[in-house]
Amino acid sequence: MTQAAPRPRLIATDLDGTLLCRDGMVSERTAAALGAAEEAGLQVVFVTGRPPRWMQHLGPHIGDHGVAICSNGSVVFDVRRRVALESFPLPVAEARKVIGLLRERLPGTAFAFECPLGFAREPEYQVPMWGAEEDHPVGPAEELLTDGRVQDTYKVLAKHPDLDPDRFLGEARAAAGPLAEITRSSPISLLEISAPGVTKASTLARWCAEQGIDRSAVVAFGDMPNDLEMLAWAGTGYAVANAHPEVLAAVAQHTVSNDDDGVARVIEDLIGRRAG
Missing domain, CATH: 3.40.50.1000 (HAD superfamily/HAD-like)
Known part of the structure; x- marks a missing residue:
């Protein structure tokens, strides 16, 4: 039965x-x-x-x-x-490693961060975001992670201007998959990166x-x-x-x-x- x-x-x-x-x-x-x-x-x-x-x-x-x-x-x-x-959160040291690997494999990728206190982004990261009119840190990702403006992050966002979204996801996982969870939920070439597991x-x-x-x-x-x-x-x-x-x-x-x-x-x- x-x-x-x-x-x-x-x-x-x-x-x-x-x-x-x-x-x-x-x-x-x-x-x-x-x-x-x-x-x-x-x-x-x-x-x-x-x-x-x-x-x-x-x-x-x-x-x-x-x-x-x-x-x-x-x-x-x-x-x-x-x-x-x-x-x-994804610790700063791991975020820095992932960003380095993605820059090497996928030139032109720009990064942003969702953090406990808001968000931060690189100047090249131009995707409209809710709350973007509010003051937020802007600078190279490595500097944002080093000078304390971005601490442990809920999510690293990675955007590419040209790549097909699914190819972008596949390439990113191949480059840095063991170090983080990498996925996507947007119709554009925008990845979301979280702590492993x-x-x-x-x-x-x-x-x-x-x-x-x-x-x-x-x-x-x-x-x-x-x-x-x-x-x-x-x-x-x-x-x-x-x-x-x-x-x-x-x-x-x-x-x-x-x-x-x-x-x-x-x-x-x-x-x-x-x-x-």
């Missing part, structure tokens, strides 16, 4: 490209589904590549616990109190263990390569229809796109509250 799947206890969802619409907002249907999930006793945890400073407008949707896993697992962040509860999956697993929730009771959603470990770890993983081809190929369960409220539709089915 086939054993019934355990009742879901936790929804773990990526944000950009997965839960949020193309405009970066939570739709009315999705907001209602998140609220209904909490009312039904399911915990909802946002597991995102976003740094903590990008979480401000999501506070109303975070659930009673108020916690999000940010920067691809580098920070467990209390969104309402705006404080890091736990962090797993730190992924969305590793920190979500830690959070679930603290809550007494088995992985078999976790339903996860994602769309990009930085979600792959989480989707594989969860008892049930869903890729949204607009996901990266690698994610669509790796994940058995699919839902409709983020703009069509794909996460909300699955949640509604899970709690028996389908909305039109």
Whole structure:
């Protein structure tokens, strides 16, 4: 006799490209589904590549616990109190090594840093960032790491002006993979670099263990390569229809796109509250 799947206890969802619409907002249907999930006793945890400073407008949707896993697992962040509860940063010495290897193999790469106190960047790093209008350190990465303007970092960002994004990721992993976790979540040639062993999956697993929730009771959603470990770890993983081809190929369960409220539709089915 086939054993019934355990009742879901936790929804773990990526944000950009997965839960949020193309405009970066939570739709009315999705907001209602998140609220209904909490009312039904399911915990909802946002597991995102976003740094903590990008979480401000999501506070109303975070659930009673108020916690999000940010920067691809580098920070467990209390969104309402705006404080890091736990962090797993990439030490300065390791960041310096990774940057050196990427400069050697991939000339033209520019770097930026997400840190506990904000962000810093090289002058050549011109990707628009939320909060870029605020004062922040600018200078060569090696100087920022040496003079103390950047200390342990949640995430190193690496941008290349020309390379195909997937080739950029492959080359970077070949150059520095053993020293750090290197992934991507953006449609452009932008990589996200964290401490070795730190992924969305590793920190979500830690959070679930603290809550007494088995992985078999976790339903996860994602769309990009930085979600792959989480989707594989969860008892049930869903890729949204607009996901990266690698994610669509790796994940058995699919839902409709983020703009069509794909996460909300699955949640509604899970709690028996389908909305039109």
